Amino acid sequence: MKLTTKDMTSSVRRLMSTAQNGLEVIRFGGLTHDVESSPYEVVERRRMYRLRHYFPDEPAPADGTPRPVALLVPPLMVNADIWDVNAEHGAVGILHRGGVDCWVVDFGSPATEEGGWQRDLADHVLAVDSAIDAVGAATGAGVHLMGYSQGGMFAYQSAAYRFGKGVASIVTFGSPVDIVAGLPFGLPYGLVSDVADFLADHVLPRLPITDAMVRLGFQLLDPVKTAKSRIDFLRQLHDREALLPKERQRRFLNSDGWVGYAGPAAADLLKQFVVHNRLMLGGFVIRGQPISLAELRCPILAFIGEVDDIGQPAAVRGIVRAAPNAEVYEASLVAGHFGLVAGSNASNVTWPLVREWIDWRERGGPLPEQIVPMTEHVPTPGPRSAATRVVHTVGALAEAGAGFGKSFESLANSTVRGSVELVGEAARALPRLTRLGMIQPNTRISLGRLIAEQARRAPLRECFLFDDRVHTNAAVDARIDNVVRGLISVGIRPAARVAVVMETRPSALATVAALSRIGAVAVLLAPGSELDRAIERTGAHIVVTDPENLRQCVATGLQVLVLGGGSTRTLDIPTGEGVVDLERIDPAQVRLPAWYRPDPGLARELAFVLVTGTGERLETKYITNHRWALSAFGTATSADLGRGDTVYCLAPLHHSSGLLVSLGGAIAGGSRIALAHSLDPERFAAEVHRYGVTVVTYTWTMLRDILDARVFPAGHAHPIRLFIGSGMPAGLWRRTTEQFEPARVLEFYASIEGDVVLANVTGAKVGCKGRPMPGTAKVELVAYDPIAERIRTDESGFARRCADNEVGLLLGKAADGVDISSGGLRGVFTAGDSWMPTENLFRRDSDGDYWLVDRTDTVIDTVRGPVFTQPIVDTLNDITAVDLEVAYGLPIGAHELAVAAVSVRDGFRLEAKDVTEAVRAIEPDQRPDVVYVVDDIARSATYRPSTRAVQALGGPRPGPHTWCYDRTSETYEVMTEAHASALLEP
Incomplete structure (x- = not known):
């Protein structure tokens, strides 16, 4: 083919334009252009942020109608200019022309701000909270709070933190809420959680994430698209007029738009929202205050990118469950993460829709057709998510069609995810069971010791929640040590039996743990119970109580120690002879005696005494450190308790369910403990969301009050996955699982004496007590005559084992070294063997599960x-x-x-x-x-x-x-x- 002079001239011109434009890009980082930013002024400067007001000189509307106000929040890794990337066609420009008064939060770059690399997540949430106040004060209007990506997460959190005050609506763009539901490439949550936990604990607090690292990370999320955009730019380098309109956006993405990410903030993000998914479940913590998105009641609009690999649709739609008290809407676009807020799609669709949304909220205009009420489950229209893209590509290359891709995706999402999560459960259970198996009579194990271990291992991790405050492991451990000094100063020594008569409160937990740390025995008595008889039965010589129960305890005539409520409160009864206010003892002035060794308790030693029943049915339960550890680790294993759980302690600490299951299981599992004041259905409903409660403990018919109050109607979203306790009747069990679907019930049975612990782990058989927990005593069911009250024997004189479904007496194998002189049995099945009888009759079905049929004394x-x-x-x-x-x-x-x-x-x-x-x-x-x-x-x-x-x-x-x-x-x-x-x- 012969080239003409015209063709040659055109090629030379193209080559010259390419060279000239390329030289300009090399020298200046891009092409010079006339696109200017929208005008703004910084109206407030704080340590954490600057508040921009766009178009500040814009006159008020002639008719005097106030303009609606929008406050836009960027994500941490992106410059605040994201809202003005395209100037006239960007967010603030389009909203301004639509009559909206635009304000923007600018966090700046941690690399240039004082203390920037030390910023944590709470700093940013509180910054948005402060900005809402500032904008509200300046305009007198409620703000439409808008956030992109993590900025949308900040919008949710800040609005919840302030209980929606001053927020007219929330609009988010690609902001994930249910992180577990939208992990990239269908990765198994257990694997991602473990990696994120490691990074948050050991890497991110020490490693600042620079802007270069952020830019590279985002480009690696979609390397094909990054490479394609650069090739397209080079191909058009000769055509300056075609490149100039997109030049500001290109430079924003390639260099100018990225800022560093403070390590503590990144660690908080991983800990709270990836490892524990607390944006979804509730119970995320801002400066010691637990927060839940259930506090949101303002309207919410969430923009969803159907091909967004960062804020995946399933993760974004989690807001409809996380905020059950709000009206939640969505607008779905065929766009990626960046395309939701910048580019032609955003200019033509996103921001006009936002303007119409504000018109609908402010002026009663029509709701746009593209904005619809959000539903939780929406089928994905074709292979658009990151995971299905990969599968779809593999299927196409193999020329096996969509069926192969679908099967491959199912394999990746179910087999891999399931196996990794199963391995994760085994990894949590194995150390607990191993530790149980290693406990010998002389092993040092106690409540106080386990709390001290948690404080050493993770001092800043949350330990328990009470009255909307969060207390860390370190703070709890320090409080226990202070109470120890107070108790020692009034003469408490190891092995002393000390009655504890307190409502459920932090001071009660600290008292019980402090007695354990000393090596004393906590005799746990219910407030309002028959104290005189109980104290006489248990041999306690001193009482620790709270101000509410002081008078009843003084009436016993014993020395009374008062703890709780702080040193500034007044007592009904003045201190003096017989009454000591522990809050007024300065721990720093107490000299510890030479005999004191923290947490000296051995497995074989008595740790707690519980008292149940009244009158003639008054019974005492003696619980050794080993027995407590058995229930604690057994509960943690059976319930698969972990650091992502928050255990709501409805059962009081003086009940075995509260002491052994709630407190014990949570401590052994490393879970957070939420202490309930009392059984108040309304408070329960609020705290379940605010604390992010995943596990609720109960006793007997406790849940009946909550069900009857209908504070959680059937179908209402909630974070609870499990109810654990003992004594729940079958009908109440069914009502509970129906009303709190998909949560299930884990019913325990524990004998008064011995180490028999049964658990119905699956919950499939309603009313069943289950099977012996791993690590607990071996059990046998022997034939028993309940009228004559004696074990039935065979021809040899040994006890006869029951057949399936035959009612018999449950026995537990006595551990080596256990004194069986007080009620134990010897020579039951073989000469010299030793067993502890329970007080209950059971039947065992053909599957090996045990069913309680009666007590021996109530047949x-x-x-x-x-x-x-x-x-x-x-x-x-x-x-x-x-x-x-x-x-x-x-x-x-x-x-x-x-x-x-x-x-x-x-x-x-x-x-x-x-x-x-x-x-x-x-x-x-x-x-x-x-x-x-x-x-x-x-x-x-x-x-x-x-x-x-x-x-x-x-x-x-x-x-x-x-x-x-x-x-x-x-x-x-x-x-x-x-x-x-x-x-x-x-």
Whole structure:
């Protein structure tokens, strides 16, 4: 082909233009252009930020109508000029022409700001909080708070921190909330979490992330696109007019737009929002205050990039669950992360939509069609996410079509993710089980010791939350040491038994841990209980209490130590002889004696004494350090507790569930502990979100009050994954899992004596107590005569093991060195073996799971043989109309009638046919003779329905709400006077 003179001239000109423009790029970093920034002035300068006001000289509207106000927040790694990259076609320019008054937060660069490399996440959230106040004061209007990427996360957090005050709406662009749902390339969360945890702890606090590192990191996220943009630029280098309109944006992306990232802020981001996902779950911490996005009640608009690999759609849509009290909308664009806020797509779609959104909120204009209410699950329209892009490419190259790609993606997302998370669970469980297996009678192990270990390992990690304040491991450990000095100054020594009568509060936890650190024994008593009898039974000689229970404790006549409420509060009873205010003792002035060694407790030594029941049923539980550790590590393992969990301690510390399960499990699992004041459904609902509660502990019917209050209606978003405790009736169990779906129940059983601990880990069998936890005592079920109260033996004289579904006495193998002289058994199955009997009867099903059927002392002795109360209670509780129930034996001559009393839920009606239908699940001989309705069933301090209170009301009486069982028709009928005479008289 022959070149003409014209072609040659054109080529030379193109070559000359390319060379000239290239030289300009080399010398000046880019092409000189006439595109100017929008005018602004800095109206406020603070240590953390500068507040820009764009178009400050713009006159007010002629009609006097105030302009709506927008406050725009950039992400940390991007210059605040992101809002004005395209000047006339950028965010502030378009919004300004739409009548919006624009303000921008400029964090500056940590490389140039004083103390910039030490900034943490809270600094930036509080900066936005301050900027909202400043803009509100200057304009007198509520602000439309807007944030791009992490700037949107700051917008959510700041608005929640101030409970929405002064915020008219929130608009975010590619801002992830549920980090777990949108990890790049479908990476397994367990793997990412572990890496992020390591970086946050050991790398980022020591390594500032410079602007060059930030720029390189973003370019590596999509190297193909980066290379393509540079090739396109070189190809068009000859055409200056074509390049100039995009030159400012190109230079912004290539160099000018990136700023460094302070290490502490990056560490906070990874810790709170990647490792623990607390933006989604709640409970992220700003200067010691727990915050939840559930506090948001203003309207929210989230822009979603369908091909955004950083703020992936699933992660962005997490806001609809994280903020259940807000109206949440979305606008979805076929755009990447940067394209949401800059470029032609943003100019033509994003910012006009934002302007219309503000018109809708401020002036009642129509809601744009592209803005729709957000739904959590939206199918992805084709291969657009990062993970599906990779799979789609692989499938195309293999010429195997979409089916191969889909299968490959499924393999990556399920097999890899599942296996890594399974390995993660095993990695958490193995050290706990190994440590349990290594505990010998002389091993030093105690509550105080574990808390000290946590403080040494991670001093700044959150330990517990109370009254909307967060306390770190180091602060808790220091408080315990101070209480130790106070206790030692008044004569507390190792092995001393000290009664603790306190409400659930930080001081109670500190007291129990301080006694453990000294090596003393904490006798935990419920406030308002029979203190005199309990103290006499337990041998305590001194009482530690809080101001609320001071008078009751003084009445015991023992020396009383008062702790809690701070040194400035006043006491009802003045200090003096018999009353010592520990808050007024200066720990620095206490000289520790030579005998003091912190945390001396050995596994075999007594650590706690619990008192349960009342009157003649008053019982004491003696818990060694080993027994406590067994429950603590067993709970942490069974519930898979980790540092991302927050355990809400509904059960009081003086109950075994509070001490062994809540406190013990959380400490052993490294989880945060949230202490509840009391059982208050409204407070529970608020704190579950604010603290980011993932695990709730209970005892008996405690959750009934929360369910009845309906503070969490079915389908309402919540962060709870698990309820753990003991004694929950079957019907209440079902109601709990239905109302709090997908959370499940983990029911425990622990014997009063010995090391028997059962756990229903899967929760699949409602009402079942499960199987022995790893590391706990070996159990056996032996045949037992509950009327004669003796173990049944075989021809050899050894105890006979029960067959499947046969009711028997549960035994636990006694550990070596345990003294069995107080109730233990020897020679049960072989000569010389030793076992500790429990106080309970069980049956074991064919799967090996154990079901509680009764206590040995509450079996009903009827004329047809023993009747067990627990199956009756569980069956009746499963009736929708039944609220609470008890079953007991009513003496009639030489035997007893099996009687059950029930109360009915408000708004429901219970009829005889309901009872008839329900008890078909029980063998005929085990069905109650009489079922009757009472107005109410009182509960104990641990929320256990009180049989004694029901009996005190008198037995069943003839009437329409008392039904007796007809064994001929196998139905329940209204009890008449004739029935009563036949049944209730000897």
